[in-house]
Amino acid sequence: MTTDDGWGLDNLPYGVFDSGDGRRLGVALGDEVIDVGALAAAHGSALVDVLDVPSLDPLLAGSPALWHRVREALTGWLGSPGWRTARSPRPLRHRRDAVTMHLPFTVGDYVDFYASEHHAANVGRILRPGSPPLAPNWKHLPVAYHGRAGSVVVSGTPVRRPNGQRRSDDGPPTFGPTERLDIEAEVGFVVGGHSGLGEPIPVGEAADHLFGVVLVNDWSARDVQAWEYVPLGPFLGKSFATSISAWVVPWAALEHARVAPPPRDVPLLPHLVDPGDAALDLALEVRLNGHVISRPPFRTTYWTAAQQLAHLTSNGAPTRPGDLVASGTVSGPGRDEYGSLLELSWGGREPLTLPDGSRRSFLADGDEVTITARAPGPGGRTIALGPVTGVVTPAG
Template sequence: MALIRSWLDSANDAGCPFPLNNLPYGVFSVAGDMPRCGAAIGDMIVDLAECETRGLLDAGGTFARPQLNDFMALGRARWDKVRARLTDLLAEGSAGDVPLVPMADATRHLPIQVTEYTDFYASRNHAFNVGVLFRGPENALPPQWTHMPIGYNGRASSVVVSGTPVRRPMGQVKGESGPEWVPCRRLDLELELGAIVGQPSQMGSRVSVDGAEDMIFGYVLLNDWSARDIQAWEYQPLGPFQSKAFATTISPWIVTQAALEPFRCKGAERANPLLPHLQESRPGLYDLAVGWSMNGQVMCRTNYNVMYYSSAQQLAHHSSSGCPMRVGDLLGSGTISGPSPDQVGALLEMTEGGKTPITVAGRARIFIEDGDEVTLFATAQGDGYQIGFGPCTGTVLPAQP
């Protein structure tokens, strides 16, 4: 697929993350006015609420709300219609009377009200690497791992938008002579993609992998900040809890499934066939270059296509017990890690559990220090255009003992 040219010049630049092919959705405000829905195009934001007011498009008034949940609830047919209409309005040759706000003037807000947050564990490299560090090589990969997506319920209340500072957590850790209450000493990031559920499922019913695809509105970058020392002490037998609950950062723009469609691809090789309800009728991953940087230095470049399970498979599994899914549910992909040390999505893996320091801007690092800025990035490379997510950034503040 080639670039769809816009009358807005900045959208036609080959390096622009927001060409007309992308049109990601977010929530923004300007100079403290009411947050409302927008779409990114070039270096501007389309004021979608104002578009509705002017009668340029019809989303049932939902774009005036401070989150995209109500728009998502309208369903895929409306998503497609609004996207087609926006593409028409912004395409080269169109009249061009579209209300735009310079992106540089706008504040981005959390694009959805996060209903519930579930985090998965779908990179085999990551699961193995972390398993070795927590449980040794013989118990590294749990026996069920290649048979179903493993996930746990995370905490929705602490999901924040890119740019929000992240406070280092206090927590209980295992000390030399008993438990200690300390500032986290092993603060880490996790490079993930987050899938946004845009349509509900009923309690007691299951969703197929194809049905799950239809429910996914789009994707964000997601940093599942992790306190490894708190995690090691708390996580058996019920899983991570406070070690993950203090903050999860997502990027401000939701890149739609439609924008990613040209980049659809297969994931990692299967170790065994999946049970029928988890099988997919077409490849469910995306060829999406992802990575992360610290204090401006790129530390990792990998690809989302290393994953073993797609978001649609994870969503199908999530509903497999009859668990009802809701508009605004956020599903973390799990840490995206490739096979080599410069392809891993967490410091725990990169430093081999803290044994091998790395160098960031000339200084040694094992885990994240106060003042460090961590940024996730992602790009799908099309023919003369890119699909970007905008950065997913957070700076770490000192703990408050």
């Protein structure tokens, strides 16, 4: 891996690593992780207060001005010739494949949107045939629900197949391992700073509250969800695990990925009219046991992060550092661009055939799912996001 692979100075995603003596904050650079606390100490910088720590939490609690100052400093230090030989209290560099990664921040509230029109319409067609694919509210507001923050786990954490209650065709419901274990390939926005109770975030100021971006796999048990979700929405069908990438790509690193969102065909209420470049051109890739099964294009997502944050706070709900705002499943218009197996197998009626000849409508025990993404960076270079990966283990 070289720094041209999306892991160069343009990116510098944050993560929490352990090389054997406890958790430390780092940034990824090439195939290494740089101990930013040691780096700041080597430069005698006061930024040790937010960098020589075991978590992103202190930095997330700060302001956009602080985030900018830290990024400037890191870029400067790591862009100087000879930085590798700076005197530091402990090693500056570790091989990325030799460290253990941890959840990078304390998750505040976790909100999951339903922002992709292609996904929402596919789900409508599959689960509610004969009805309009989108509910009447869908183009007027970004539909969302709260997920379980305590179930958010870092990439690499095994995901146990959940037990749950399912409808049965000819009798009372049954309880047992889900038979429709699915993925949801999503993009997650990590919120920094605070917005107060009763203080909505204007859509034009949303970016000031976005610290960075992770990839998300919001594992789902479709049979459990189908039985439980009326009338209060998904609960146990989702809350058993949500995986996020270990690396948080700074919002500032995605400046060159800003694009116009898809055209809006229904007029928006004023508080949801976002700036013209609030969408992100992230090209996702979903692998099942190493084989690419989908390439969801995030730029086709109808509702932007700015709209999501403006909507989320429009009733005065406060935000906290570490709030996780996920897009919901990202699906493009093409059959090979869907972000869930529910869609890829069209409700289980058209199983996928993998290169090894095996077929999948939903996940089998032992399956490994990995989501990555790439975004345009400066100078024709790219920014890598992810991976978020997990292996399915048998039900307990």
